[in-house]
Amino acid sequence: MAGLRLTFHLAGINNQNFLMRDEETGSYWQQISGVAISGPLKGQHLTLVESDELLFATWKAEEPHGTVLKDVAAFTRDYAPKDWDKEMKRVRTVINFPERGMKARDLILGIQAAGASRAFLYDQVVKEKLVKDRVGAEPVLLVLSADGQSVRAFRDRIPGVHGAPDFYRLAANKPGALFMDASTGGEWNFQGCAVSGSAKGTCLERVPMLKDYWFDWRNYNPTTTIYGR
């Protein structure tokens, strides 16, 4: 940013979303948006890096040569337990938006696209396994992995193929394939790439998606809509 490599620290909290401060300029940044809200770099945006939240086994199968952050021995006893997300559900929030039956700590998958924002209840996506929807004018596809927990979002259009594909979930998990499309007859994997059919080798465009609590998503996306509500 501005020719500087910035080093960030957690420096505060704003309605339960944390603030970061960079050492180099002393500017304060909002974690969820990546925007500097105070200091010499106020108004600057960090570039979002595409990321996923996956189960370790699912990721390792895709990236066997990947590397994993090591524990820091001095702090391991303070690391979160495995069921930390169940514990977090009980922690109170300071802001709340009880709209359309939503509770503060409902887990959602949030997508911003084409100037619009939309929240997808995580449990609902897990139940449906494949969700076809629109965020503003952007067609999106949310796909549940075979592990039953990891979710990715894609643009619901096959590059180079005219018209809307008709994706549907395979009835049973087949190794390397999760869903099919009627237009090319292809099978697609969790990375959004066709493993068979006329579009074999083509990959769907990824759509950035954030797994968040409803209260936090809604606080930064005041005009968000909710899938299914």
Place this chain on the structure above:
Amino acid sequence: MTRRRLALIWLLSLAAAFLSVAYPLYVIWPFRAQGPRELAAALLVLRFRPAITVICAVVAIAALVLYWRLQKRLVWRILAVFGTACVALLAFAARVNIYELMFHHLDHPEFAAADHVKLANDEKVIVVKIGSAARAYPIRSMSYHHVANDVVGQTAIVATY
């Protein structure tokens, strides 16, 4: 310069130093809702409070020296010294961000090959891939550190949770 005026100067410097430290602490409190204006004000104070509190400390010490010469009663001298020490302490406290002490961000995170880490298959990880470099950040450790300053491939990133 009278003793009264010096005492007033000294009190004002103590008040300014105290507010510089206390106001951001009050606003940026974990389980307290923040409005955008008070947050902006608190962050502004945070940025300038090291300088503000140093000025207050210098003023307080100068006032103390003059006051000491004019004030012969021991009890008032002691009170003035104590109060000036408080201003100096506040100047020190102004340089401390409690969050940066509590949460141990990672400046030089270390990584191991996926085959060499002891993670259960159902552990949740945040993953990125830049070029051919794939990285995973376990949520159970990131939910403690919250911030990892990293370089993936040739790209400097900050992983946050």
